[in-house]
Amino acid sequence: MDEFEEFYEANRQNWNNRAELHSSDETGRYRIARVLAGGSSLHEIEAREIGDIAGKDIAHLQCHIGLDTLSLKHLGARSVTGLDFSATALKAARSFAAQAGTEARFVEASVYDARQALEGDFDLVFVTWGTIIWIDDIFRWGRVVSSLLRPGGKVYLLDMHPQLGQFDIDEGWPKLRFPWKTRAADPIVFDLDYTYTGDPRPLTHRRFYELIHPLSDVINALVVAGMSVDFLNEHAVVAWEAFPGMEEVGEDLFALLPEHPKIPLSFSVGATKL
Numbered sequence: 001m002d003e004f005e006e007f008y009e010a011n012r013q014n015w016n017n018r019a020e021l022h023s024s025d026e027t028g029r030y031r032i033a034r035v036l037a038g039g040s041s042l043h044e045i046e047a048r049e050i051g052d053i054a055g056k057d058i059a060h061l062q063c064h065i066g067l068d069t070l071s072l073k074h075l076g077a078r079s080v081t082g083l084d085f086s087a088t089a090l091k092a093a094r095s096f097a098a099q100a101g102t103e104a105r106f107v108e109a110s111v112y113d114a115r116q117a118l119e120g121d122f123d124l125v126f127v128t129w130g131t132i133i134w135i136d137d138i139f140r141w142g143r144v145v146s147s148l149l150r151p152g153g154k155v156y157l158l159d160m161h162p163q164l165g166q167f168d169i170d171e172g173w174p175k176l177r178f179p180w181k182t183r184a185a186d187p188i189v190f191d192l193d194y195t196y197t198g199d200p201r202p203l204t205h206r207r208f209y210e211l212i213h214p215l216s217d218v219i220n221a222l223v224v225a226g227m228s229v230d231f232l233n234e235h236a237v238v239a240w241e242a243f244p245g246m247e248e249v250g251e252d253l254f255a256l257l258p259e260h261p262k263i264p265l266s267f268s269v270g271a272t273k274l
């Protein structure tokens with residue numbers, strides 16, 4: 001196993017472990033009951049920014065336990081297909097789909113293999129919250145996204161801002177700690193005891209590897225893959241409590257406290273395949 005396979009495998013095991021905890025989540029973070037009742041787990045930002053999805057064929061990359069995938073169907077998509085590399089996450093996703101009575105396909109594959117793994121072309125590729133930090137080649141990611149779309153089809157990406165990714169907690173305060181871009185061979189290594197939902201059950205696969213991609217790389221990855229950028233937005237909120245004591249300013253959307261100098265916490269990009 002080379003170093004890249006080692007990073008990938010550690011991340012997959014960490015995600016299998018988290019998926020087990022998240023699918024029996026009692027913190028409310030994943031809005032399981034709401035989705036099983038036919039509702040939506042999308043946050044206000046993505047629900048607004050994706051626009052009308054009625055009648056669209058949607059590929060949801062890194063779909064995790066499938067709750068957003070099912071939500072997209074509940075919001076009117078014609079078809080939804082979730083893809084993830086975690087077998088544990090997909091087992092939960094299929095079980096939630098059955099419980100909700102919602103038609104959805106879930107496919108186990110690496111993002112890099114999405115074109116071969118998914119049948120047909122899509123109107124929308126949906127990618128949100130906690131995704132590209134796991135991707136070590138953002139330009140390859142851009143080509144995969146583009147290859148999944150029909151001409152005129154769109155990608156919607158909403159994720160942690162790379163500027164936020166540079167900070168870590170030190171004695172409770174955000175401290176600048178990581179570089180603004182990382183190399184695939186030199187990812188940021190974390191060993192954490194708990195997942196981010198506040199679940200008190202400890203992780204058994206604690207190690208994972210993350211990457212930081214500058215916004216310029218994300219945008220250029222889409223452009224060189226044949227896409228035209230419709231918008232790039234930066235937001236003062238993020239969908240998890242990145243630092244202890246952040247202020248919840250919308251449902252599951254957190255902002256820095258007034259005493260902290262403001263930085264962008266998340267960003268979103270919409271782009272259309274030419």
Ligand SMILES: C[S@@+](CC[C@H](N)C(=O)[O-])C[C@H]1O[C@@H](n2cnc3c(N)ncnc32)[C@H](O)[C@@H]1O
Binds near residue numbers: 069
């Ligand atoms: C934070 S979750 C994404 C959450 C998602 N927004 C949702 O709907 O719940 C990250 C997901 O990415 C998946 N993942 C990480 N690296 C991957 C890769 N290289 N290929 C496929 N899936 C990957 C993990 O298994 C995990 O389910």
